[in-house]
Amino acid sequence: MKIGIVTHGIPNLFSEGTTKEAIILIEELKKRNISTKLFIQNYTKIFASSSSKDKLFKSIKKYEYKIIQEKNTSLLQKIIKNCSRLFSRNPDNFFTDHITRKKIESLIYKYNPDLIINMLNIPCSSNYGLKYIPTYNYINMPPHEVEKLRFEIYKKDFRFQNFFLMLNSLIYYKNIHKTYKKVFKNTRIGFLASPDSLNYYKKILKGKKLITLKNFTKNQNQKYFPYTKKKKVIIMVGNLKATFTKEGLYDLSENIMPYLLKLRKKINFKLYIIGKFDPPTSVKYLLKYDWIKFTGWVQDINKYYKIANCILVSNPTPLGTRIRILNCMQAGVPVVTYKSNVLNNKEFIYNKNILFADDPKSIVNELEKVLLNNKLGKRLSLAGYKTIKKHYNYKKIANFMIDTILKDYKSINN
Numbered sequence: 043m044k045i046g047i048v049t050h051g052i053p054n055l056f057s058e059g060t061t062k063e064a065i066i067l068i069e070e071l072k073k074r075n076i077s078t079k080l081f082i083q084n085y086t087k088i089f090a091s092s093s094s095k096d097k098l099f100k101s102i103k104k105y106e107y108k109i110i111q112e113k114n115t116s117l118l119q120k121i122i123k124n125c126s127r128l129f130s131r132n133p134d135n136f137f138t139d140h141i142t143r144k145k146i147e148s149l150i151y152k153y154n155p156d157l158i159i160n161m162l163n164i165p166c167s168s169n170y171g172l173k174y175i176p177t178y179n180y181i182n183m184p185p186h187e188v189e190k191l192r193f194e195i196y197k198k199d200f201r202f203q204n205f206f207l208m209l210n211s212l213i214y215y216k217n218i219h220k221t222y223k224k225v226f227k228n229t230r231i232g233f234l235a236s237p238d239s240l241n242y243y244k245k246i247l248k249g250k251k252l253i254t255l256k257n258f259t260k261n262q263n264q265k266y267f268p269y270t271k272k273k274k275v276i277i278m279v280g281n282l283k284a285t286f287t288k289e290g291l292y293d294l295s296e297n298i299m300p301y302l303l304k305l306r307k308k309i310n311f312k313l314y315i316i317g318k319f320d321p322p323t324s325v326k327y328l329l330k331y332d333w334i335k336f337t338g339w340v341q342d343i344n345k346y347y348k349i350a351n352c353i354l355v356s357n358p359t360p361l362g363t364r365i366r367i368l369n370c371m372q373a374g375v376p377v378v379t380y381k382s383n384v385l386n387n388k389e390f391i392y393n394k395n396i397l398f399a400d401d402p403k404s405i406v407n408e409l410e411k412v413l414l415n416n417k418l419g420k421r422l423s424l425a426g427y428k429t430i431k432k433h434y435n436y437k438k439i440a441n442f443m444i445d446t447i448l449k450d451y452k453s454i455n456n
Contacts, residue, residue: 044077046155050162054101063258064161070440079153080107081146110145157451178447179232183361184239189215191359195288199324222246230450237386238360257368258436267374269423272351274311274413279366282319286357293356295325301406309413316346347373352412355379363387371426376419378408389433395425
C-alpha cells in the first residue's frame, strides 16, 4: 500500500508548530509496512540560521519527498488575484495558484498512491483537483478565522507597507468560505485539530464525516523538568512573525501590561519573550523595561523551561488548544492562559493542571499566584505533565487516525 502525504512547509519534530504530525504519521505507517511519500508545498525560505536550515533538510533525508515551490508573483499579479476573490469561487484564487496546484497533482498521480492524507495548514488547497483518489484531511484551523485574526493584527500595527496585506486579509476572510464546499468535495473524512471549529464545519460540510482529534505533541528536544524553587520567571514562546504570537504580544502590550506593571512593584520577576525575529513595531516600547527581555532565536529552549515559574499564553481568540501550551505542560512548565484556549478540553481543570482566566486583570492575578506559591507551581507542573502523558499520547492519536482511515478505505473496496 502507498500513501501520499501533502504538507505545507518541511515537517519536523523539533519545531513549536504543527508540522510534526506528518512525521509522526509516517513513522507509525512504517511500522505497518505502508509506504509513504511527502509532497511539500511552498516551503519557507526564512530560517533562523543556516544551521537550522541544514538541520531541517537533514531531518527529512530518510523520507521519500518532493518539494514544490510556489513561484513568486509580482505586485500587479497579487492585486489581480486579490480582486478576483471578490467575484470568484475558484479555490485557486484563495489557496495555491493554478500552476503550483497542477504540479502537485501531477506528481501525486505519478506516485499513484492508494489514498492521500492532506495536512496543509490551509486545508485542502490542492486536493479538490485530485479526483478518483480517496482523500483524508487533517484540518488545523478554519482559514477565514485565521485570516480575520491576521487582518486585526495588521490594523494594530498599521503602516503604509502593510496596507495591501491588510486589504488582502480583509477580502480573503470575507470571501474564502465560499470555496469550502468545492475544496472539500473529494474528502472522505475531515480530522479536526480544533474542536472549536466542529460546529462551523458541520454546517458547511453537511454529509461529510468529521472527527475531532487532540493535537500531536511529540518534540525531540523536550524533556520533563521537575519543578524546583524558581527565581521568579515568566516566559512567552513563539516565532515573532507568526500571527498567533503577534496576537499574544499585542494583548500583552495593550491589555495585560498595566496590571503587570503593578505586579512588578510587588514582585521582582523577569519576563523572557522567546522566539526568532524582532518584535513588532508597536510593542518595541517593552524593550525599555530591564525586566523584559526579547531573547531572539534560542538553540535550546529547555534552559528556559528549567527556570520558568510559568508560561503566559495571552491569546484570547478561541482557535483550539495552542501547541505551546501542550509543549510546556509536557516539559513541566505551569500554564497561565485565557479560558477561551481550553473551552473544549475537559481534561484541563482549573487550579489542578492549569490556570486560566477571562480577562487581563484576572490573568495577572493568576500569574501572581504561581510566582508566589511554590507548592502550587509543583502541583501544576506534575499534573500538567501527567495530563499530556494520559490524554495526548502522540502514538495513540496517530494510530487512531490511521485505523480510521484504513477502515474507511477498506469499506470503499469491499
